[in-house]
Amino acid sequence: MAKRSTFRAYARFLGAAFRANLLAVMEYRINFLIQVFGMMLNNAAFAFFWGVLIDRTGGVGGYGFEDVMFIWAVVSSAFGLAHVLFGNIRSLGRIVMQGELDLYLLQPKDPFLNLLVSKTVVSAWGDLIYGFIVLCLLPGFGLERLLLFSLLSVSGGLVFAATFAAAECLTFFMGNSQAISGALTEFLLSFSLYPETIFDKGMRWVFYSILPSGFIAFLPLAVFKNLDWRLAPLLLLVACCYAAGAYALFRAGLRRYESGNQMGARI
Amino acid sequence: MSAATRRLRARLRAVARKYGLIAATGLKSRLAYLANYAGSMLTYGLFVFVFSRIWTAAFLGRAPAEGQGGAATIAGYDRTMAIWYFIVAEISVFGFGRFFWRLADDVKSGQVAYLLARPYSFVGYHWAEAMGPALVDMAVFVAEGILIGLLVAGPPPLLEPARALAVLGSLLLAGSLQFFLQLSIAMTAFWVEENAAFFWIFQKLALVVGTLLPIEFLPDAARAVAVFTPFPSLSYAPARIAVAATGSEALRLVAAQVLWLAGAVALANLVFRAARGKLAVQGG
Numbered sequence: 001m002a003k004r005s006t007f008r009a010y011a012r013f014l015g016a017a018f019r020a021n022l023l024a025v026m027e028y029r030i031n032f033l034i035q036v037f038g039m040m041l042n043n044a045a046f047a048f049f050w051g052v053l054i055d056r057t058g059g060v061g062g063y064g065f066e067d068v069m070f071i072w073a074v075v076s077s078a079f080g081l082a083h084v085l086f087g088n089i090r091s092l093g094r095i096v097m098q099g100e101l102d103l104y105l106l107q108p109k110d111p112f113l114n115l116l117v118s119k120t121v122v123s124a125w126g127d128l129i130y131g132f133i134v135l136c137l138l139p140g141f142g143l144e145r146l147l148l149f150s151l152l153s154v155s156g157g158l159v160f161a162a163t164f165a166a167a168e169c170l171t172f173f174m175g176n177s178q179a180i181s182g183a184l185t186e187f188l189l190s191f192s193l194y195p196e197t198i199f200d201k202g203m204r205w206v207f208y209s210i211l212p213s214g215f216i217a218f219l220p221l222a223v224f225k226n227l228d229w230r231l232a233p234l235l236l237l238v239a240c241c242y243a244a245g246a247y248a249l250f251r252a253g254l255r256r257y258e259s260g261n262q263m264g265a266r267i
Numbered sequence: 268m269s270a271a272t273r274r275l276r277a278r279l280r281a282v283a284r285k286y287g288l289i290a291a292t293g294l295k296s297r298l299a300y301l302a303n304y305a306g307s308m309l310t311y312g313l314f315v316f317v318f319s320r321i322w323t324a325a326f327l328g329r330a331p332a333e334g335q336g337g338a339a340t341i342a343g344y345d346r347t348m349a350i351w352y353f354i355v356a357e358i359s360v361f362g363f364g365r366f367f368w369r370l371a372d373d374v375k376s377g378q379v380a381y382l383l384a385r386p387y388s389f390v391g392y393h394w395a396e397a398m399g400p401a402l403v404d405m406a407v408f409v410a411e412g413i414l415i416g417l418l419v420a421g422p423p424p425l426l427e428p429a430r431a432l433a434v435l436g437s438l439l440l441a442g443s444l445q446f447f448l449q450l451s452i453a454m455t456a457f458w459v460e461e462n463a464a465f466f467w468i469f470q471k472l473a474l475v476v477g478t479l480l481p482i483e484f485l486p487d488a489a490r491a492v493a494v495f496t497p498f499p500s501l502s503y504a505p506a507r508i509a510v511a512a513t514g515s516e517a518l519r520l521v522a523a524q525v526l527w528l529a530g531a532v533a534l535a536n537l538v539f540r541a542a543r544g545k546l547a548v549q550g551g
Contacts (some may be wrong), residue, residue, distance in 0.1 A: 030461050038467040045471040049479045053325065056341050056484055061324035182306055190313050198320040 013109055014117060021087065021120035032122050039126025040133070043076055046193075047134070061197035068195065069134055070224055071217040074149065075192045077131025078156025078216055083124030086116035086161045090185065092168035093177050102259050112250045116165065144227065151232050152220040158239035159215050162246040163188060169246065172253025184211070192217045212242065286391055290399030304407055311361045311408055312415055315354055318479075319419040322349040342483040348510040349481075350420040354412040355434060355509040356478045356502035362405035363442040364473075366397050367466045370453035374542075375460060383543070390450065390535050397446055405438060424510050433517050437505035440524040444500055447531035454535070457542035472496075477503030497527040 025032045047069060054065045082089060092115065095101055104111040104118075135141060135149050167184045170177035192213035196204065207214035215238050223231045326346040329339035338345035344352065370393060373379050382389055416423065452469055455462045476482060476498035482490050493499060504520040512520060 034461050034464045037464055041467050041471050045474050046479075048475050052480055052484050052486070053321075055486075057325045057329075060321060061327075179305060183309055186310055186313055190317050194317055194321065195324070198317075198324040 010109070010113070014113075017117040018085065018120075021117075025120060025122050025125070032125070035123040036126035036129060039080075039123045040130045043072060043127070043130045043134075047072065061195040063195040063197065066138055067221060067225075069138060070221055071195075072193060073131040073134035073138070074152055074156055074220050074224070075131075075189070075217050076127040076134070077149070077153040078160055079189065080124040080126070080128030080131065081153055081157035082160040082164070083121035084128055085120070085157070086165070087119035087121045087124070088116050089161050089164040090168065090181065091119070092116070092165055093171035093181055096168075096171045096253075096257065097176060099259060101257060105259075111254070112165075112247055116161070145224070148224060148227065148229065148232065152223065152235065155232075155235040155239040156216040156220060158236075159212050159242050160188070162239070162242035163212060166242075166246040166249050169249040169253045172250075172256050187211050188213060188216075212238075215239065215242075285387060286395035289387075289392055289395040290402075293396045293399035294403055296400065298403060304404075307361060307404075308407065308411055311357060312411060314357060315350075315412065315415045316419060318353045319350045319415075322346050322353070325349075342481065343511070344481060344483070345424075347420050348424050351416055351423045352481055352506045352510045353479075354416045355438075356506035358405060358408045358412055359438060359441045359445065359502040359505060360474070360478055361408050362438070363401055363445040364470065366401075366446050367449040367453050369397075370450050371456050371462060371466070374453060374456040390447075390532070390539055393450060394443070394446055398442065401442055401446075405442065409435075409438075430508065430517075433521070434505050434509045437508050437517075437521055437524060440521065440528055441501050441505055444497060444524060444528045444531055447528065447535045448497065450535045451531070451538045454538045454542050457545040473498050473501050477501065477506070481507065497531065500524040500527045 050068045050072075051065060054060060054068070060068075088095065095115065101111065101115070104115045107114055131153060132149075135146065138145075164181065164185060167177060167181035170180055174180075188211050191199070191207060191211055196207065196214070196218040199207075204214075207218065215235060219231065219235060222228070223235065323346060325341065326339050326349075329341070331339050338347070341349075373393075379389070382392060385392075448469065449466065452462065452465050455465055459465075476485070476493045476496065478501070482493050482499055482503050485493060500520075500523055504524050508517045508520060
């Protein structure tokens with residue numbers, strides 16, 4: 001019973017955080033719409049590139065245009081979802097470094113979750129929406145594919161969030177992990193957005209471990225193409241394992257955290 | 268030498284010294300923070316690596332074309348040419364592609380008001396201030412591009428000193444053209460505060476017209492339109508000169524860059540003149 005009420009309290013908390021973030025970005029509607037439009041435009045430029053290239057070559061590494069568009073769609077939505085819901089994932093290291101974590105430690109909710117959900121990234125909404133727009137344009141679009149795509153975006157979003165957060169948590173141990181987490185972001189995004197087969201077989205193990213593009217883009221492509229629902233829960237389970245790993249790293253790091261006695265307030 | 272010629276030469280020297288000093292100040296400030304290069308160098312290197320893999324996969328298993336030394340080609344480019352094309356085209360983007368943000372911020376923050384009262388051209392000042400550090404950026408990415416290119420694609424397809432000089436000259440023209448076009452867009456902040464969308468459209472058009480792909484890859488209709496825009500002068504010109512252009516084609520590409528640059532300078536000055544009337548200085 002106690003567990004159920006805790007779960008309810010967290011669900012209410014997450015809903016309230018989401019509403020507050022949404023209201024904050026909608027306060028600057030024009031800026032919000034411009035950022036959303038900008039992100040969609042950026043992704044569309046690459047769609048044009050792939051369209052032209054595959055039209056000329058007939059395929060790259062065994063991937064056709066629709067395959068590439070699917071991985072762009074699912075990666076965009078997963079990346080967008082991670083930053084819409086957990087907008088602070090890539091600020092976590094800076095927050096630790098500047099001693100701003102004190103603020104979250106004093107509040108009754110779990111500091112890891114509280115910190116991550118206390119912000120949303122405006123441009124990420126563009127990524128999230130873009131993925132669904134591309135999905136609608138893919139052949140065979142229907143309710144089943146929409147549900148499967150949503151599920152794959154959720155699991156991919158969790159993997160993104162967990163990986164970024166874990167890299168940021170290294171700040172607890174190294175003092176400043178900005179370079180590592182910046183590099184990891186670049187690598188993870190770059191490898192996820194391109195066909196797996198263009199990379200040497202020797203480096204593909206990386207895509208199923210420290211740079212989990214395999215769980216964000218490549219396996220979801222196989223699941224989506226074959227409408228293979230059996231693998232979908234497995235992907236969610238993997239995503240939960242990554243999330244648990246990031247949480248464990250945060251808790252371990254927290255034991256090394258030293259307060260900067262900084263005064264602060266969240267309004 | 269007549270007195271008038273002497274006066275003109277002295278004036279030109281003074282102007283060159285003035286803008287040279289502005290450029291040198293910007294350059295020194297960039298050199299003071301070399302660590303800031305780590306992020307963009309990583310992104311550039313990663314981009315080149317990923318695209319080298321894309322091109323390798325695209326050419327894999329393709330039949331060799333006749334008259335191309337046995338190499339398979341797509342739209343007249345073989346694998347090595349395509350990779351080196353990308354390396355040079357991206358130098359223009361990474362070295363000169365981000366002037367807009369600082370310029371637009373200066374307009375929005377009102378910083379421009381301080382510059383108007385000073386004895387230099389507003390447009391000229393910003394050009395010198397931006398191009399000084401951009402030259403360092405370009406040198407950094409040229410060095411990195413050559414290193415990665417040698418590792419992933421082998422030597423460039425055409426190695427001639429005159430070609431190398433032409434590529435550098437074309438890159439500098441591309442840099443100045445980038446600057447004046449981005450300044451014109453940035454100054455729209457005098458009318459519309461949220462002007463980032465204009466820049467994004469410009470940036471993405473530049474990306475698809477000649478940066479990610481040579482324009483020979485574009486569909487006929489798109490290519491027919493693209494050649495009448497300044498976009499091929501931004502990345503395509505230096506990259507094409509580096510990997511394929513004959514002497515006469517290189518001259519044509521550089522001439523087009525010079526013409527577009529003259530047009531962009533005129534446009535930036537026109538926009539500035541129109542914008543000056545919108546500025547209200549309220550003391551401070």
